[in-house]
Amino acid sequence: MEKPSDNQRTVYKLVLTGGPCGGKTTGQARLSTFFENLGWKVFRVPESASVLLSGGIKFSDLSEEEAFCLLPKIEKVGEPCEARESQCEAVKFQENLLKTMLQIEDTFFELGRTCKRNCLIICDRGAMDASAFIAKDKWETIMKDNSWNNVELRDNRYNQIIHMVSAATGAEEYYSTEDHSCRSEGIELARELDSKAAASWVGHPYFDVIDNSTDFEGKIRRMLVSVCHKISIDTGDRLLKDSRKHKYLIKGPLPDEAVFPPFQDFEVVHNYLQSNSPNQVRLRKRGQKGYYSYIHTVRRQNNPGGQVIEVKTQITHRDYINLLTQRDESHFTVYKKRRCFIFNNQYFQLDIYVQPSHPRCQGLMLLETYSALDEESLKKTLPTFLDIQQEVTGNPHYSMYNLSLREDWRHSKKFCSSVNGPQDMAYQDEHDKDIPNLNRSISNGHDCKQALKLNGHSELNSSAPMNGKA
Structure with a gap:
């Protein structure tokens, strides 16, 4: 080294x-x-x-x-x-x-x-x-x-x-x-x-x-x-075997940058692709100052033991542009500013939804981290400079897949009631009564497994360099 x-x-x-x-x-x-x-x-x-x-x-x-x-x-x-x-x-x-x-x-x-x-x-x-x-x-x-x-x-x-x-x-x-x-x-x-x-x-x-x-x-x-x-x-406990993703709803406005520890900001753009099987397929563009990396993700949900596996493949800018032609028009493109930082020896990722996105995402901010700590211990490590409203881990109302749906959730057959697999609890309606920016009348109970399929996206150049001028 x-x-x-x-x-x-x-x-x-x-x-x-x-x-x-x-x-x-x-x-x-x-x-x-x-x-x-x-x-x-x-x-x-x-x-x-x-x-x-x-x-x-x-x-x-x-x-x-x-x-x-x-x-x-x-x-x-x-x-x-x-x-x-x-x-x-x-x-x-x-x-x-x-x-x-x-x-x-x-x-x-x-x-x-x-x-x-x-x-x-x-x-x-x-x-x-x-x-x-x-x-x-x-x-x-x-x-x-x-x-x-x-x-x-x-x-x-x-x-x-x-x-x-x-x-x-x-x-x-x-x-x-x-x-x-x-x-x-x-x-x-x-x-x-x-x-x-x-x-x-x-x-x-x-x-x-x-x-x-x-x-x-x-x-x-x-x-x-x-x-x-x-x-x-030092990654703290984020990468321990028993660590689990936690997601929190953050109330705006976003605090001044000066109160944050050293951080990195990224532009992030997500698009879902057309599909015909139990898998969700999406593209991610992520970068800084005009330079981007591109990821093709297949979310495989019908695996032995109920595992949810995400297969991520690095692709070129050309692959990305070509695959965008297969964009699923039932979803809006998702735009975020992603802020990454370490606080109390815990690694955090703050996703700030920006326009143009679906109106339900206006003002939405979600904080994510991985930890093996118990609930009370984890609360003590959370950023004190953010106004954390509640934990929404496993809540399908905060799934990016659901948030990007064009249709009203009350009428959409694509709404996923179980988006993170059996390890994440599905929230009951009472947990969501005070959540802003959400359509309350959801839950037609449709499983996303019936809505999606990988459609020939495996033939990608996975060995391409990660950075390309967009």
């Missing part, structure tokens, strides 16, 4: 690797959002195999061994390979693939070095992943020919390695290819790829394996905790 002596800026180089269906894509998006909220600059280094594949390389054009060099990417590309070329060509191809990876990484590392803020650089796989998919003697040949060595490529190049274990190992009931139109591995192949990828990093001084011993949300939190712990960022 680089910390220049003049202002103690941190440049942290993280490799996020793992097997198919391990949560790597969602993990990258969550890491980006978490550290952006802390005021860090986040760079996402694309996987070099993705760069080559997007340039016209096809598995049908490669020998069996050349295609095997791209096995980490098979989880997203299902074309068959045909064995027809020599082994030496495969070695040369792997060598060029590794050179491409190192050069792309070095470009981002240099950007991090000159960045004026703390900087997190997330590498979608790293140099040693390549060693897992070719024979040991061929790997050693590549090392010798280029004056490379495993210590430099594995131990000294990156600050931390996180391996997200495939759902095929320990969470078999969740292993699926349905959300990835090009993913085709069976469970046994997925386990093999996962094991090989993990083995390639054994020996790194900061190597963390995030297994499937908890539910998916717990897995993502453990990943975040691991990174924060290594960087010595």
